[in-house]
Amino acid sequence: MENRPLEYDYTVAKMFMFTTVALGIVGMLIGVILAFQLAFPELNLVLGEGLAEYTNYSRLRPLHTDAVIFGFTLSGIWATWYYVGQRVLKVSMAESKFLMFIGKLHFALYLVGVVAVVASLFLGITTSKEYAEFEWPIDIAIVVVWVLFGVSIFGLIGIRREKSLYISVWYYIASFLGIAMLYLFNNMEIPTMLGANAAGESGFGNWWHSVSMYAGTNDALVEWWYGHNAVAFGFTVPIVAMIYYFLPKESGQAIYSYKLSLLSFWGLMFVYLWAGGHHLLYSTVPDWMQTMGSVFSVILILPSWGSAINMLLTMKGEWQQVAASPLIKFMVLGSTFYMFSTLEGPIQAIKSVNAIAHFTDWIVGHVHDGTLGWVGFMIMAALYHMAPRVFKREIYSKSLMVTQFWIQTLGVVLYFTSMWIAGITQGMMWRAHDEFGNLAYSFIDTVTVLHPYYTIRGVGGLLYLVGFLMFAYNIYKTMSARPVEESELQNASPMGA
Amino acid sequence: MFHWLEKHPFFFAVGIFVTIAFAGLVEILPNFAQASRPVIGTTPYSTLELTGRHVYIKNSCNACHSQLVRPFKSETDRYGHYSLSGEYAYDRPFLWGSKRTGPDLMRVGNYRTTDWHENHMKNPASVVPGSIMPAYKWMFTNKADVETAYAEQLTVAQFFSVPYNKEVPMKDGSTKVVKMGASIAEANELALAEAKVIAANMKDQDVKDAVAKGEIPEIVALIAYMNSLK
Secondary structure, eight states: OTTSOOOOOOHHHHHHHHHHHHHHHHHHHHHHHHHHHHHOGGGGGTTOGGGHHHHSHHHHHHHHHHIIIIIIIHHHHHHHHHHHHHHHHTOOGGGOHHHHHHHHHHHHHHHHHHHHHHHHHHTTOOOOOTTOOOOHHHHHHHHHHHHHHHHHHHHHHHTOSSOSOOHHHHHHHHHHHHHHHHHHHHTOEEEGGGOOOTTOOOOOSOTTOEEESSOHHHHHHHHHHHHHHHHIIIIIHHHHHHHHHHHHHHHOOOOSOHHHHHHHHHHHHHHHGGGGGGGGTTSSSOHHHHHHHHHHHHHTHHHHHHHHHHHHHHTTTOTHHHHHOHHHHHHHHHHHHHHHHHHHHHHHHSHHHHHHHTBSHHHHHHHHHHIIIIIIHHHHHHHHHHHHHHHTSOOSOHHHHHHHHHHHHHHHHHHHHHHHHHHHHHHHHHHOBOTTSSBSSOTTHHHHTTHHHHHHHHHHHHHHHHHHHHHHHHHHHHHTSOOOOSSOOSSOSTTOO | OHHHHTTOHHHHHHHHHHHHHHHHHHHTHHHHHTOOOOOTTOOOOOHHHHHHHHHHHHTTGGGTOOOOOOSSHHHHHHHOSOOOGGGGTTOSSOOOOSBOSSOOOTTGGGTOOHHHHHHHHHOHHHHSTTOOOOOOGGGGTSBOOHHHHHHHHHHHHHHHOOOTTSEEEOTTSOEEEOOOOSSHHHHHHHHHHHHHHHHHTOOOHHHHHHHHTTOOBHHHHHHHHHHHOO
């Protein structure tokens, strides 16, 4: 026994891999439906007049964002945590009954949360705050799920054999702490069943309804401090955690620079939180805060590019792998999209640019080149790397991966280029004046002009969804294939050779 | 120092937390010290208006419509005076939105009528040719939830001192009192009285009949809210 290598236990990782794929399909499918509803409004009645209330754009829109954020992305983060955590801390989940129980409970409660969220959003039970739409009972459930994630992180760290925390673990810890702080403060609300009238009667109306602790401008300030940094600690920090583990593992290359990873980690931690103000430029929040939001957004290029450059330089001298391995393709293009997106964001945060970009589809385009190109690609790459090791089977098809890669890349490119044109067109038309100083266009002119771009965007999204279904199929065929080996493989995927 | 931190997870976590919490402390707390004071003329939402605001939120109208007029000529030309912080003093939650798939609604009450909204919500393209907004026909049959709005009024009056049943200064120097029911029965009466005014300007016979029977369809509440946005 003494000399056997550690056998890691991937039970919980497998569970979250399943929800990553399932909720990814749901979230992206709804996204494609939404995209085509904007191009062809009759699709709002896709299931007929009777169900219009539930298939309507506005009812589905929060479902799309929350399914991809709290469904696909969170599941992906947790699937990788329950895989990477054990390996970099050199300890198996099987060694602690307690942590195994916590992991399973984490997953079970998460499933309950997912069901509650889907049901409540379909019914229109929402607080309206973006990415924080859930009413207080679900908020409490989410906090419990999040605490279990924290127990799992620090529990595993507590029994670790490798004393030094690997870079990925830094990012997982940061993700846990960041979201915990942001989520708690943004969701401070008072259940309205507490409100009592002069006769002392209370408990009127829906028991789940609540009212925000903050009003107006303050509410907006807290919401975008949350909203922007939920992106930071949900879409950036844990995804960087993944690439710091999976890229060196898959390529066999050591991280290019430890110092650069230090600089970008602590830089990101310090700078990111300030940038939330760029969502509120020219609004009624104080000017100095808007300026801080702008300035720090530009500074944010440094730590973001630090991580991305560190990744790309890790491939130094080994660029032939990009051509040879579809998995490396996903990760290298992911880092590139990360650089692209973290340059685009600061540009949009410059006040004069924001004056045109804000409220337009350019912002939607920006979000999607980050999420599709960076978050989506990285999570799929992580699952592709994990699948053979977790299921002890070879990846089903490498050529399917390559096809998927190109289809999805084309999808992302169609998506963001069409949204750039749409956003800038609309922003310019809104502000155009004629020779007499009157507005040149009525609002509807600026909507109908977008039809071709909305159509192209829908096609781009559809291509990405098709690629994702290929990914799901590939993973399914991998896990259901005949097992190859009983113990861990040396060259576990066709790319490893 | 960093090598040491990486071997001591507790201090590492504390270090991260302090680093990320710093910005929030500096940026957000000072603004709370001078919590938004209402500008003159801003009144709390009446029972029916608040009910309508819930209908607005329930259907995520804020996913496509902003309520924030930025201080540019092109925006003040199109939507009216730019937004002031104090105008949002009673907005819990804020409904600024982040995307203008449709036009801003901050001051829609100044230039759209009950009749316009009625036709528009039934079939947007009939009023605005080329519109990509979906129809909201179920609002004409779904019953509005006045009771939850009443609970919210009680809550904000109790916890945030929102001035219901109190004199609020108006722009012309007069004062106005926004009433809140002393009981749920009175709240329903207040809402129904408002609903009757709206329904009188509507054409849909089913809606008129419902209001005459003492029921309030969602559309009536929503229009009351739309008309209050000025």
